[in-house]
Amino acid sequence: MEMLWFVVFALLLAGYFALEGFDLGVGLLLPVLGRTRETRDRMVAAMAPYVLANEVWLVAVAGTLFGVYPLLEGRVLFGLYPLVVAMLLSWILRDAGLWFRRRVDGPRWRGFWDAMIAFGSLGLSFGWGMTLYAAATGFTASPVHPLGLLLGVVVSLLFALHGQTFLGWRAPGAFGTARSGRALLVSGLLAALPALGVLAGAAPYLLEHSAPSATLNVLSVMVLPFAPVILGAQVWVWRTFRPGKDADRVPSFF
Amino acid sequence: MDVLDLARTQFAVTGSLHFLFVVLTLGLAPLVAIMHTRWARSGNPLHERMTRFWGQVYVVNYALGIVTGLVMEFQFGLAWSGLSHYAGDVFGAPLAMETLVAFFLESTFLGLWIFGWGRLPRWAHVACIWLVTLTAYGSAFFTMVANSFLQNPAGALVSGDRLALTDFGALLTNEALVFSFPHVIGAGLFTGGMVLVGASAYKLRRRAPEAEFFTRSLRTGVVTAAIGIFLTMGFGYAQFAGVQEGKWDNTGAAIALGLMIEFGQLLGLIVLFVMLPMVRNLHRRRWAHPILIVMTPLPFALAILGWVAREVGRQPWMIWEKLTVADAMSPGLTAGMVTASLIAFTAVLGLLAVVDYVLIARVIRRGPQAPDLGATAPETRSPALSY
Numbered sequence: 001m002e003m004l005w006f007v008v009f010a011l012l013l014a015g016y017f018a019l020e021g022f023d024l025g026v027g028l029l030l031p032v033l034g035r036t037r038e039t040r041d042r043m044v045a046a047m048a049p050y051v052l053a054n055e056v057w058l059v060a061v062a063g064t065l066f067g068v069y070p071l072l073e074g075r076v077l078f079g080l081y082p083l084v085v086a087m088l089l090s091w092i093l094r095d096a097g098l099w100f101r102r103r104v105d106g107p108r109w110r111g112f113w114d115a116m117i118a119f120g121s122l123g124l125s126f127g128w129g130m131t132l133y134a135a136a137t138g139f140t141a142s143p144v145h146p147l148g149l150l151l152g153v154v155v156s157l158l159f160a161l162h163g164q165t166f167l168g169w170r171a172p173g174a175f176g177t178a179r180s181g182r183a184l185l186v187s188g189l190l191a192a193l194p195a196l197g198v199l200a201g202a203a204p205y206l207l208e209h210s211a212p213s214a215t216l217n218v219l220s221v222m223v224l225p226f227a228p229v230i231l232g233a234q235v236w237v238w239r240t241f242r243p244g245k246d247a248d249r250v251p252s253f254f
Numbered sequence: 255m256d257v258l259d260l261a262r263t264q265f266a267v268t269g270s271l272h273f274l275f276v277v278l279t280l281g282l283a284p285l286v287a288i289m290h291t292r293w294a295r296s297g298n299p300l301h302e303r304m305t306r307f308w309g310q311v312y313v314v315n316y317a318l319g320i321v322t323g324l325v326m327e328f329q330f331g332l333a334w335s336g337l338s339h340y341a342g343d344v345f346g347a348p349l350a351m352e353t354l355v356a357f358f359l360e361s362t363f364l365g366l367w368i369f370g371w372g373r374l375p376r377w378a379h380v381a382c383i384w385l386v387t388l389t390a391y392g393s394a395f396f397t398m399v400a401n402s403f404l405q406n407p408a409g410a411l412v413s414g415d416r417l418a419l420t421d422f423g424a425l426l427t428n429e430a431l432v433f434s435f436p437h438v439i440g441a442g443l444f445t446g447g448m449v450l451v452g453a454s455a456y457k458l459r460r461r462a463p464e465a466e467f468f469t470r471s472l473r474t475g476v477v478t479a480a481i482g483i484f485l486t487m488g489f490g491y492a493q494f495a496g497v498q499e500g501k502w503d504n505t506g507a508a509i510a511l512g513l514m515i516e517f518g519q520l521l522g523l524i525v526l527f528v529m530l531p532m533v534r535n536l537h538r539r540r541w542a543h544p545i546l547i548v549m550t551p552l553p554f555a556l557a558i559l560g561w562v563a564r565e566v567g568r569q570p571w572m573i574w575e576k577l578t579v580a581d582a583m584s585p586g587l588t589a590g591m592v593t594a595s596l597i598a599f600t601a602v603l604g605l606l607a608v609v610d611y612v613l614i615a616r617v618i619r620r621g622p623q624a625p626d627l628g629a630t631a632p633e634t635r636s637p638a639l640s641y
Binding site: 219 | 313314317320321324325327328330331332333334335336337338339342343344345346347349350351352353354355357358359361362363364365366368369370372373374418419420422584586587591594595598599602603606609613616626627629630632
């Protein structure tokens with residue numbers, strides 16, 4: 001049972017990196033590729049239908065951390081208090097940017113929220129690199145370490161690459177070269193690689209600190225029957241918003 | 255303030271902000287789902303405009319529900335790690351259900367609904383908003399399961415220096431839950447109904463060109479508010495059967511409770527015995543419209559008072575008679591850390607909340623002409639009709 005829940009936890013965290021990674025990557029690329037307001041509109045429109053289905057993987061990671069690793073939840077989050085607060089604020093500003101950018105017409109309004117999307121995406125991507133470094137040291141070292149900062153740069157670059165691949169896949173030709181589904185899969189794996197590495201190292205420790213079997217049994221009975229529904233809903237998103245001529249259709253709600 | 259007061263203030267501020275948006279989500283979701291279903295069945299353009307207009311109010315409100323909710327989820331680990339350390343094996347289960355199943359599906363289906371316009375088959379699109387409603391209520395249910403456990407730690411036994419889960423069924427049939435959950439749902443419907451009433455009264459008062467649209471919305475709002483306040487009051491009083499001994503000895507909680515009951519009853523009388531009987535011709539009673547407009551914020555204030563009564567009344571316990579808030583606080587938490595995060599969260603979320611309410615007011619002022627939601631091609635807004 002501990003093994004099963006470790007796999008669920010690993011899948012959720014790696015899935016977050018592979019999925020939300022391209023949303024954050026597109027956010028990072030907004031000031032780079034989106035020189036005009038129209039290009040930025042189309043970039044956001046291309047990723048918009050996926051964002052709600054992608055970011056929720058991290059909500060699930062935190063819930064699983066609480067349910068399956070209650071003894072670690074506080075240690076991890078409290079141990080990184082300033083970093084977690086900064087990442088939450090980045091996440092909030094990124095989301096607010098997406099929800100608000102088109103609610104008022106006017107270049108300054110949209111420009112401001114586009115800047116918030118880019119800023120928030122950068123804060124989250126960079127923060128993840130530092131978090132992974134701290135996790136790799138068993139939360140004994142401060143995340144503000146040259147290696148932590150380096151990992152922040154690496155994760156941000158991986159996400160940007162993933163975001164660019166996503167744009168090339170979803171709206172072929174609109175933002176540079178067209179990319180295949182296979183290329184997107186590879187860039188997704190690359191984006192998840194840092195998380196998978198830390199998870200592999202932390203596996204014995206996580207397995208040892210799982211919640212007791214009574215709790216895990218309840219979670220299994222309650223959650224696992226919904227697994228096909230959750231998976232089906234995710235597949236439905238990818239089928240509905242597959243690449244096509246309306247992929248970067250504007251107006252989009254975001 | 256010492257560090258404990260600061261940490262409690264942070265939870266109270268972010269929690270209250272979160273619930274202001276959640277309570278409206280719970281009320282509007284089923285209403286938008288009904289409107290969408292009627293549109294799908296009739297094909298009537300009026301129903302389409304109602305779905306898109308009230309749907310737009312619903313999703314703009316939803317944005318703040320999400321971002322404030324993120325802070326709530328992570329705050330347990332940031333400031334209250336003693337709770338997960340002591341009771342994580344019990345308390346973590348409903349939270350995992352909420353995030354891993356209910357909210358996961360809610361967010362996925364909401365994305366499909368918002369961006370599915372012109373892309374999803376008609377009935378599949380309707381199914382999405384019903385699934386969003388169902389999972390939103392599921393989220394509310396599991397959140398209330400977790401909160402009710404703090405009020406009345408059922409289904410758990412002390413084992414060593416921690417709580418162990420012994421009976422998950424007892425968590426779901428907790429006497430602190432069975433009446434409080436429908437009470438919250440009633441409050442959501444009441445709030446959603448009163449927002450429809452207030453916004454429609456505003457548009458009717460301004461003699462907006464869409465008189466039929468807002469007359470219908472006003473009626474839907476009155477009926478929903480009546481159902482909501484009836485449920486809220488009934489299940490509110492029913493809760494006294496299972497309330498913890500000594501909960502109202504706390505002065506702050508007792509005041510909040512008294513205010514909520516007094517004003518809630520008064521509002522209940524107005525909705526059930528004045529507004530509901532007048533539902534057929536309330537749209538023509540122009541003198542009543544300013545009153546209906548100023549009543550709009552009251553359900554929100556009552557909802558916050560309800561939470562203040564429930565949560566302040568629990569003090570000094572985090573888990574009733576098992577764990578105090580002082581013991582639940584993260585060991586090593588300093589006043590400096592909480593002050594910094596309290597200021598940052600309050601400033602950012604507070605500002606965003608104000609912006610969000612201004613945007614909702616703007617949506618209502620503009621009226622149902624070409625809302626952003628469901629626009630699949632550029633539509634022109636006629637300036638003469640917009641303002």
